[in-house]
Amino acid sequence: MKKMMKTLVIALLTAGAMVACESLKLGDEGLSEAPETSGATLDTLFASLKDADKVLSSAYYYLPYGLISSFDSKMGKDILESITDHFVSNKHTEGDGPNDLYYTGALGANISGDGAGGEAYRFGSEKDYTAIRYGWFFLENADRIPESSNGFSATELARKKGEARMCIAVAYANMFRYIGGVPLIDHSITTDESMHFPRNTFAETVEFIVDLCDQAAKELPWTVPVNDDGRFTKAAALGLKLRVLCFAASPTFNSDKPWHPAAADWDGMGKYVRYGQSYDKGLWDRAKAAADEFMAGLAAGGYYGLVQATPTGVGGVYNPRDYRLAYRKAYNERGTIEQIISIRKSNSSSYHDSNMDLQDDFGCSGTLNWVNKFPYADGTPFPEDFDWSNPNALGADRMPFFKPDAVNGDLIVDGKPTGMETRDPRLYENLCVPGDIWKNGVVGSTYTNAKSPNHQEGNTGFLQMKFIMQENADRNVAPHWCMMRYAEVLLNAAEAYNESNGGPDATAYAWVNAVRARVGLPGLADGMTKEQFRDALILERELEFGFEEVRWFDMVRWGLTEAFTTKLKGLEVVGNKQKNATSFTYKVVDAYPGRVWYNSWDTKWYLAPIPAVEINKGYGMTQNPGW
Numbered sequence: 373m374k375k376m377m378k379t380l381v382i383a384l385l386t387a388g389a390m391v392a393c394e395s396l397k398l399g400d401e402g403l404s405e406a407p408e409t410s411g412a413t414l415d416t417l418f419a420s421l422k423d424a425d426k427v428l429s430s431a432y433y434y435l436p437y438g439l440i441s442s443f444d445s446k447m448g449k450d451i452l453e454s455i456t457d458h459f460v461s462n463k464h465t466e467g468d469g470p471n472d473l474y475y476t477g478a479l480g481a482n483i484s485g486d487g488a489g490g491e492a493y494r495f496g497s498e499k500d501y502t503a504i505r506y507g508w509f510f511l512e513n514a515d516r517i518p519e520s521s522n523g524f525s526a527t528e529l530a531r532k533k534g535e536a537r538m539c540i541a542v543a544y545a546n547m548f549r550y551i552g553g554v555p556l557i558d559h560s561i562t563t564d565e566s567m568h569f570p571r572n573t574f575a576e577t578v579e580f581i582v583d584l585c586d587q588a589a590k591e592l593p594w595t596v597p598v599n600d601d602g603r604f605t606k607a608a609a610l611g612l613k614l615r616v617l618c619f620a621a622s623p624t625f626n627s628d629k630p631w632h633p634a635a636a637d638w639d640g641m642g643k644y645v646r647y648g649q650s651y652d653k654g655l656w657d658r659a660k661a662a663a664d665e666f667m668a669g670l671a672a673g674g675y676y677g678l679v680q681a682t683p684t685g686v687g688g689v690y691n692p693r694d695y696r697l698a699y700r701k702a703y704n705e706r707g708t709i710e711q712i713i714s715i716r717k718s719n720s721s722s723y724h725d726s727n728m729d730l731q732d733d734f735g736c737s738g739t740l741n742w743v744n745k746f747p748y749a750d751g752t753p754f755p756e757d758f759d760w761s762n763p764n765a766l767g768a769d770r771m772p773f774f775k776p777d778a779v780n781g782d783l784i785v786d787g788k789p790t791g792m793e794t795r796d797p798r799l800y801e802n803l804c805v806p807g808d809i810w811k812n813g814v815v816g817s818t819y820t821n822a823k824s825p826n827h828q829e830g831n832t833g834f835l836q837m838k839f840i841m842q843e844n845a846d847r848n849v850a851p852h853w854c855m856m857r858y859a860e861v862l863l864n865a866a867e868a869y870n871e872s873n874g875g876p877d878a879t880a881y882a883w884v885n886a887v888r889a890r891v892g893l894p895g896l897a898d899g900m901t902k903e904q905f906r907d908a909l910i911l912e913r914e915l916e917f918g919f920e921e922v923r924w925f926d927m928v929r930w931g932l933t934e935a936f937t938t939k940l941k942g943l944e945v946v947g948n949k950q951k952n953a954t955s956f957t958y959k960v961v962d963a964y965p966g967r968v969w970y971n972s973w974d975t976k977w978y979l980a981p982i983p984a985v986e987i988n989k990g991y992g993m994t995q996n997p998g999w
Contacts, residue, residue, distance in 0.1 A: 418513050420521040421528060427510045428532055431539035434503035435715050436546045438853045438921045439839060440726035443717050444499065448472070448490040449726060450736075455492065456923040457935045458742040458914070460942070460963045462830040463734045477968035481981040481999050488983075492924070493550035495993070496986040500543035501557070507540040508560040534591030538604035538612070541584035542713070542855070544577065545616050549925050550980045553577045553644040555992060570992030573643045578620045585613035594673030601707045602714050602852070607676055610666040611712045611856050614864050617662050620647055621655035621871065622929035624978060631931065632975045634997035641997055645979060653872070660872035663865035676858050677709045678702065678890045692749060692793040695891040699801050702859065702890075703838065703920065706852050713856040723851045724839055728811060731835050735828020737818075738803040739963050740941040743834055745914055746799035751894040754795065760943065760958040769794060772958075773805045797891045802918035804835040806945045806956045813843045815952050823950035830964040832942025838919040859887050859916055867909050876905040884912060928978045936969045936977070974998055 418424045437443045440451060447454070447469035454461035454470040461470035469490030473479040479491065488494060514533055517524065547554050554577055555569040572580070589609040596603050620626065628650040630636040635645050647655060670676060681698035683690045702710040717723065730736050747753050748770065758772065759765050768775045774791030791807065793800055800808060810816030816835050817827045841847060862883040869880040885895035896908050913926055927935045940963035947953025969977070976998025986993050 414513055414516060418516040419518070421517055421523055421525070421532065424510065424514060424517055425532065427506060427513075428536055428539075431503050431506035431510060431536060433717070434499040434506065435539060435542055436498075436500065436855075437715050437717055438855065439724050439851075440730065441717060441723055445489040447492055450490075450730065451727075451919065452492055452921050452924050453919050454736065456927060457739060457938065457940060458918060458923055459736065459738050459836070460830070460832055460940060460965070461730075461734070461736045462828065462964065463730065463736060465734075471965065475965050475967045477972065479977075479981065481984045481987075481995065483983065484985075491980060493547075493980045495547075495551055495554075495980065495982050497983075498547070500547045503543040504540050504557055505560055507536040507543075508557065510536040512560055530591045531593065534588040534606075534609070535604045537584045537588040537591070538609055541581050541588065541609070541612060544581050544584070545612055548577050548581065548616070549619060549928075551982070552646075552979050552996065556580050567989075567991050571644055571994050574620070574625065574645055575643075575647050578616060578647070581616050582613055585609045585616075589613075594669055595675045598707070601711075602716050604713070606669060607666070607673075608713045608856070610662065610669055611861050611864075614659060614662040614666055614861065614868070615856065617655070617659040618864050618867055619925065619929050621652075621659050621868075624929050624931045626655050627651050631978060632997035641994065644994060645997055656868060656871040659864075659868035663868045666861060667865065675709060676712070676861075678858060678862075678886060679708050679710045680890060681892075690892060692797055692892070696793070696797040696801055699798055699891055700841065700846075702857060703801075703854055704841070704849070706850055710858045711854055712858055712861060713854070715853040715855050716851075717853075719850045721848050721851065724847070727836065727839050731811075731828075731840065733828075735831035736836065737830075737832040737942065738834035738836065739832055740834075740943055740960065741938065742914065742918075743799065743803065743805070745911060746796040747893070748795055749793065749797070749892060751888075760960055763958060774807050796893060796915060798915050798918075800837065802836075802838050804837045804840075806833060806943075806947075806958075807953075808837075809842050810835060810837065811840050811842065811844070819945040819947040819953055819956055821947055821950050822953070832940075832961075832963050833945045833958075834942070836919065854920070857920075859890075860922070862887055863909060863913055863916070867906070870902055870905045870909065875902040876900055880905070884909060887912060887916060931975075931978075933973065937973045939963075939966070939970055 416423065417427055438452070440449050445467075448463070448465070448467040450461050450463055450468055450470050451459070453459040455474045461468065464471050466472075467486040467490050469492065472487060473483065473490050478487075483491065483494075489497065511533055514529060514536075517529065519526075544554070544556070553572050553574040556572045556577060557569065586609075588604065589606045592604060592606040592609055594606045596605055624631045625646045626648070627646075630642060630646065632645075635642045638649055642649070679698050679702040681690055681694040684694055685691045701708060706714060706716075744754050744756065744758070754772075755766075760772075763772050771794055773794060775794050776791050799805065804810040804816035804818060806816075806818045808816055815822075818831065818833050818835055820827050866876070866880040866883040870876045873880075881896060881898075888895060896905070900908065910926060910930060910932075913922055917923065926932070942961055942963040944959040944961045946957045948955045976996070979996045981999035982993055982995050987995060
């Protein structure tokens with residue numbers, strides 16, 4: 373029994389030991405050391421709100437983090453975008469998830485050794501249940517805090533209970549999107565319990581998360597003081613509720629056609645991996661109601677919005693870079709009006725350096741498929757049949773990345789871009805395109821003959837820019853993982869309205885157009901059908917949320933087969949100089965490496981396999997379809 377307790381996934385909830393949380397900072401005050409100390413008791417852990425906050429900080433600490441860091445080894449220190457149609461990993465090191473497990477099709481239920489941890493999600497080895505354990509531990513003991521203790525406030529206690537519920541909800545929501553229905557724990561497990569935790573259904577898991585969000589929304593304030601920035605709010609609770617309901621209502625999980633043959637057995641596997649046996653429009657109606665609930669809170673409480681550009685041109689004219697910097701601030705900086713859920717592990721500005729290592733050491737890079745989806749700066753679609761052998765054929769304003777400098781015709785002068793961006797500003801913030809500076813103020817090594825830093829073999833011509841940025845000084849801020857931005861709330865709300873109403877109304881248009889206007893793009897064309905608006909929304913999410921762990925789940929929930937099976941392309945880019953090239957030639961090439969999905973796609977990939985070692989423990993977890 374003791375041996376099982378050490379390895380059982382649910383035993384994470386009973387573990388006494390914990391990683392120290394000295395690096396966790398929520399607001400200016402921060403949170404101090406881990407709650408476990410020699411001789412600590414429940415009475416000392418909950419002697420005051422300040423002491424109890426150390427337990428709550430542990431729940432916060434174990435929440436999922438989307439960027440490569442020391443927090444975990446997700447995908448073998450690779451990124452989720454690498455298994456979408458947006459990005460290609462060339463890491464090729466032992467234990468690298470994308471190359472070892474996904475591109476080859478080797479992922480399965482019996483991954484062990486160096487391969488374990490290379491999965492996008494390995495049920496039983498992630499930290500979600502640890503966050504859940506500390507959340508319940510706080511909730512079950514918070515009422516021990518004496519009202520006579522220093523700083524006690526009934527309002528503050530209720531608020532912290534809401535935060536604990538949100539820690540549990542966020543952990544389960546993360547698990548749910550990868551796994552489907554999971555064992556739901558509604559208390560902190562004790563060692564004398566029988567270790568029987570049967571898997572709950574897909575629908576039960578949704579309801580559990582939504583109920584936690586609803587309870588938390590009643591206890592949490594709409595906003596928090598500056599010193600508490602990073603703590604959960606009512607806006608976070610309602611935003612997460614909307615996200616989960618949109619996911620559950622999406623066609624993969626809300627249809628009369630099972631997304632996998634094994635999911636057709638409703639009495640067996642089906643109920644764990646889809647909402648029902650037939651399409652239920654009521655699920656979209658419920659998501660729409662959640663959107664209205666968030667917007668009602670916004671109308672009453674204000675504060676949240678899209679980070680807007682500041683014009684730097686003559687006479688208040690916006691330059692393309694103005695929009696780019698506003699977008700950068702929205703995803704990168706803590707404490708903006710766009711931040712809805714912010715996950716923090718450290719205040720060190722070097723905490724995300726591993727993202728640069730993925731580029732410097734391996735040349736992982738973006739796909740031409742994704743790049744081609746970014747429109748021109750005026751909203752005109754980029755031509756699918758663009759002639760890369762003659763990039764100036766459509767005129768300077770329609771060059772693929774930069775309009776040359778009017779004085780000397782160069783894209784770069786003295787190592788700095790002098791041309792004007794021709795495309796959607798978000799392209800340049802997501803990917804370093806040929807001719808842009810990158811990470812240390814020098815021209816990015818996107819071209820094959822780049823001298824320093826060296827161009828990496830297999831690079832597709834587009835390096836990751838988001839979270840890496842252009843100058844060393846750009847990263848000189850306290851890092852965080854903005855798990856949810858207000859832009860996502862707007863697009864989720866527009867999606868729910870479109871699906872519930874059978875087409876877009878003026879409100880849905882306004883929400884999407886606000887996201888586009890922030891980067892200077894015109895609004896969507898009027899008169900779209902439900903299907904046309906849906907496609908426009910899915911595209912808008914591609915342009916807005918690169919590297920923010922959105923695309924994979926959109927591919928899954930909408931069943932975007934083409935995104936999985938279309939061969940990915942890149943550009944072979946050659947500069948006119950080995951160092952600080954000022955012009956380039958292009959050739960379309962296949963992105964390296966290929967993927968088994970091109971020729972043998974199976975919808976089993978929508979949900980992660982459950983490791984056989986977890987199922988064999990016999991506590992009640994079952995396998996997902998196809999694995």
